Amino acid sequence: MDFLTLFAIYVVVVLICIVLVCKYSGQQQTPFNALLNNIGKVVGPFTPKWLQTFSQRTLHKLFHQRNNMFIYLHVLLEGAVYAEFTYEVFGFCREMDTTLSSLSVPYVLLAIKTFFFYLCIKRDPGTVTKKKVSGQLHIYPYDGRLFQPGVSCPTCQLVKPARSKHCRVCNRCVQRFDHHCVWVNNCIGAQNTRYFLLYLFSVCAMAGDIALLTGDMLLHAVLRSGLLTASYIDDYGQQQPAGPLFVVQHLFLTFPRIVFMLGFLIFVFFLLAGYALFHSYLALVNQTANEWYKSRGYVCQHCHPTAPADLPTDHTKRYYYSRGLLPNLGEIFFPPLPVQKKHN
Numbered sequence: 001m002d003f004l005t006l007f008a009i010y011v012v013v014v015l016i017c018i019v020l021v022c023k024y025s026g027q028q029q030t031p032f033n034a035l036l037n038n039i040g041k042v043v044g045p046f047t048p049k050w051l052q053t054f055s056q057r058t059l060h061k062l063f064h065q066r067n068n069m070f071i072y073l074h075v076l077l078e079g080a081v082y083a084e085f086t087y088e089v090f091g092f093c094r095e096m097d098t099t100l101s102s103l104s105v106p107y108v109l110l111a112i113k114t115f116f117f118y119l120c121i122k123r124d125p126g127t128v129t130k131k132k133v134s135g136q137l138h139i140y141p142y143d144g145r146l147f148q149p150g151v152s153c154p155t156c157q158l159v160k161p162a163r164s165k166h167c168r169v170c171n172r173c174v175q176r177f178d179h180h181c182v183w184v185n186n187c188i189g190a191q192n193t194r195y196f197l198l199y200l201f202s203v204c205a206m207a208g209d210i211a212l213l214t215g216d217m218l219l220h221a222v223l224r225s226g227l228l229t230a231s232y233i234d235d236y237g238q239q240q241p242a243g244p245l246f247v248v249q250h251l252f253l254t255f256p257r258i259v260f261m262l263g264f265l266i267f268v269f270f271l272l273a274g275y276a277l278f279h280s281y282l283a284l285v286n287q288t289a290n291e292w293y294k295s296r297g298y299v300c301q302h303c304h305p306t307a308p309a310d311l312p313t314d315h316t317k318r319y320y321y322s323r324g325l326l327p328n329l330g331e332i333f334f335p336p337l338p339v340q341k342k343h344n
């Protein structure tokens with residue numbers, strides 16, 4: 001297979017990964033979503049009815065009902081990366097005298113990540129139930145902007161506690177609702193936001209660490225090959241230095257799977273690092289992704305004195321639930337439990 005074909009396959013797969021993650025990482029409105037809808041509209045009239053119904057049903061089942069598809073995909077991708085790392089990179093690194101302790105770090109991180117991943121999947125995010133709702137109503141006051149007192153969920157038929165939201169995928173109201181995450185097939189709410197944050201950080205650490213070890217291995221391979229100082233004779237008989245493109249081509253052709261994995265890891269690392277930072281920010285200001293999304297366009301007069309007067313402005317209302325950095329973090333890691341009614 002020549003270099004250009006391999007490179008084209010590589011770019012296509014990376015693009016598919018980007019598209020998949022953008023579409024299904026729990027955000028409802030993404031550019032890809034709009035693109036998919038438009039493609040559906042254009043292709044729709046030329047598609048047989050049975051195929052349309054089938055694809056609609058499959059998409060609905062996959063993305064609007066709880067299912068473990070993304071958990072399996074997650075495990076599959078992780079398995080592929082670890083298999084490649086163990087099968088090829090590990091041996092090369094040992095040859096290059098990388099210590100066993102630094103090579104064991106990815107496996108330790110895998111164990112830590114799996115633990116938090118499991119907790120994200122299994123722990124109840126804080127479902128609003130008939131039994132608990134009276135206690136859950138007293139956890140947060142209503143801010144009078146996003147959350148109004150006395151509003152009931154039409155599906156659950158229960159009064160909505162402040163900061164709760166009905167998850168359409170799980171068909172339940174969740175206390176301090178953040179978002180529904182397809183990768184863990186669970187809502188992220190009051191009781192599992194801490195595990196979700198730790199899970200995000202451990203995945204980033206895992207991807208970052210394997211990427212560094214792999215990058216180091218490839219760098220050593222290039223240095224050993226002497227390609228940096230190599231040269232070739234061009235069509236005019238002139239001697240030319242090999243250059244970076246030549247080095248990249250050499251790496252692609254010599255270690256195709258390893259280079260492919262490294263590209264995927266770098267992509268995953270930056271994507272998840274951005275996502276983890278966003279969720280850390282939300283934790284520090286005591287806001288959920290749901291509240292952040294609904295507060296867009298809500299301008300703080302204190303931070304933006306020149307904001308147009310017709311925009312809603314009030315810093316205290318935008319960060320209504322913030323009680324200072326440490327108490328906010330405390331609330332994530334030691335979430336307040338529903339007040340239990342005393343029976344006499």
Ligand SMILES: [Zn+2]
Binds near residue numbers: 154157165166167172
């Ligand atoms: Zn509900």
Ligand SMILES: [Zn+2]
Binds near residue numbers: 169170171179181
């Ligand atoms: Zn949900």
